[in-house]
Amino acid sequence: xxxxxxxxxxxxxxxxxxxxxxxxxxxxxxxxxxxxxxxxxxxxxxxxxxxxxxxxxxxxxxxxxxxxxxxxxxxxxxxxxxxxxxxxxxxxxxxxxxxxxxxxxxxxxxxxxxxxxxxxxxxxxxxxxxxxxxxxxxxxxxxxxxxxxxxxxx
Numbered sequence: 362x363x364x365x366x367x368x369x370x371x372x373x374x375x376x377x378x379x380x381x382x383x384x385x386x387x388x389x390x391x392x393x394x395x396x397x398x399x400x401x402x403x404x405x406x407x408x409x410x411x412x413x414x415x416x417x418x419x420x421x422x423x424x425x426x427x428x429x430x431x432x433x434x435x436x437x438x439x440x441x442x443x444x445x446x447x448x449x450x451x452x453x454x455x456x457x458x459x460x461x462x463x464x465x466x467x468x469x470x471x472x473x474x475x476x477x478x479x480x481x482x483x484x485x486x487x488x489x490x491x492x493x494x495x496x497x498x499x500x501x502x503x504x505x506x507x508x509x510x511x512x513x514x515x
Contacts, residue, residue, distance in 0.1 A: 362511055364388050364396040368504040375498045379403035379490040395510050404488040409481040423480035431474035432504035438468045446495035452487050
């Protein structure tokens with residue numbers, strides 16, 4: 362039940378925008394629907410599974426998804442030198458512990474990667490994406506993201 366997506370072609374991502382993933386490399390053969398994505402979009406809808414109830418009537422459990430992301434990034438030719446800052450987001454909010462930063466020369470690429478657990482409330486669906494959280498447009502190439510709802514660690 363491992364889901365893998367890629368974006369091999371170079372793309373320019375403006376500040377506040379997310380990477381577009383264009384190729385599904387592998388998806389769940391059972392069709393359980395715990396990860397949903399359309400090629401050509403930026404978001405991955407993660408389903409937290411069936412909702413359980415505690416004694417107070419609230420859903421208090423989460424389902425962790427192991428998310429592993431990597432890409433080559435840089436400042437496009439003609440751009441202004443600045444740190445490249447990318448992070449994994451959940452529902453549009455940056456997960457601060459996932460911030461990746463490099464400072465390649467203009468026109469050059471550097472590799473970034475991050476692997477982490479992303480908790481999703483049981484019974485809910487939330488969208489995860491990879492966003493440019495810096496202040497300048499960036500180039501991203503050969504992006505790859507693996508989402509595993511079974512794996513523990515990070």
